[in-house]
Amino acid sequence: MCDVSTSEIDVELDRLSPVPLYFQLAQAMEKSIVAGDLKPGDRIENEIDLAKRLNMSRPTARQAIQALVDKGLLVRKRGVGTQVVRNEVHRSVELTSLFDDLVASGRTPTTELLDYRLGTPDEEIADELGVDADTSVVSIRRLRKADDEPIAILTNHIPADHAPAPDELRQKGLYQCFRNRGLTIQMARQRIGARLATDDEAKLLGEDPGQAALTMQRVAYNEMGQAVELGRHVYRASLYFFDVSVHSR
Numbered sequence: 001m002c003d004v005s006t007s008e009i010d011v012e013l014d015r016l017s018p019v020p021l022y023f024q025l026a027q028a029m030e031k032s033i034v035a036g037d038l039k040p041g042d043r044i045e046n047e048i049d050l051a052k053r054l055n056m057s058r059p060t061a062r063q064a065i066q067a068l069v070d071k072g073l074l075v076r077k078r079g080v081g082t083q084v085v086r087n088e089v090h091r092s093v094e095l096t097s098l099f100d101d102l103v104a105s106g107r108t109p110t111t112e113l114l115d116y117r118l119g120t121p122d123e124e125i126a127d128e129l130g131v132d133a134d135t136s137v138v139s140i141r142r143l144r145k146a147d148d149e150p151i152a153i154l155t156n157h158i159p160a161d162h163a164p165a166p167d168e169l170r171q172k173g174l175y176q177c178f179r180n181r182g183l184t185i186q187m188a189r190q191r192i193g194a195r196l197a198t199d200d201e202a203k204l205l206g207e208d209p210g211q212a213a214l215t216m217q218r219v220a221y222n223e224m225g226q227a228v229e230l231g232r233h234v235y236r237a238s239l240y241f242f243d244v245s246v247h248s249r
Helices: 021-035 047-054 058-070 098-104 123-129 166-171 174-180 199-205
Strands: 074-077 081-084 089-092 109-119 137-146 149-159 187-196 212-221 227-236 240-243
Touching (some): 021 058, 047 058, 098 109, 098 137, 098 174, 109 166, 123 137, 123 149, 123 227, 149 199, 166 174, 174 227
Antiparallel strands (some): 137 149, 187 212, 212 227
16 A cells, blocks of 8 residues: 655645635645545545644644545545545536546546437437437437546437547547537536436446436537537446535625
8 A cells, every 4th residue: 555645745725815724725635636646545644743744723634634535535444544535536517528527637538439320319309409300410328437447428419410420439528529620619508416327327337236326418509509419428426426616695
């Protein structure tokens, strides 16, 4: 086991900032975990040593550690200390693609193309895309992995005029393919939920049957307000979560 402490991680605290010190510390540690500087199994300093090194109170250091324990990024083990658990995919609820987010966080995304077919949409898909029932639509189903570990099953329905070729989808993210075609995603409407994974989904994601899964449906629009894709995605709940910032009025 590799013993890594936060003394090897760049932690800069702004004591004049209105942001609480525990939150600043927790964010710095989380950034190191997401970036891979702290790896699964690595141990961090205990709260006493951490507080002494950073010249803060022990309760403040404890609160920072507990915040990451609550997020599932750290785990406390009796007789061992506090360790980093395996990396989850931490994704902000923003207008980005999973492929781009994985690359930005230092992960290596790969794609297995499960299905690619051209046809006409059913009534619900046509309604979501705002197209006629006889419009040609490409339906795509992909398994997305991060560092060779299954993360998500991505199903997309795209008007044929905008659809990337199969080989391109195996190498790039969907939004990158759109950008290569001069398409700009201006806005999206999305809905996040949860349900039990089907047997097929659980098998693809490497989970036991009946495990919970996160879901997201997104309709993305170009600058003209035209829908360019309908996505229906299933995410591995044990390794994936959405992060939402909320503000008071």
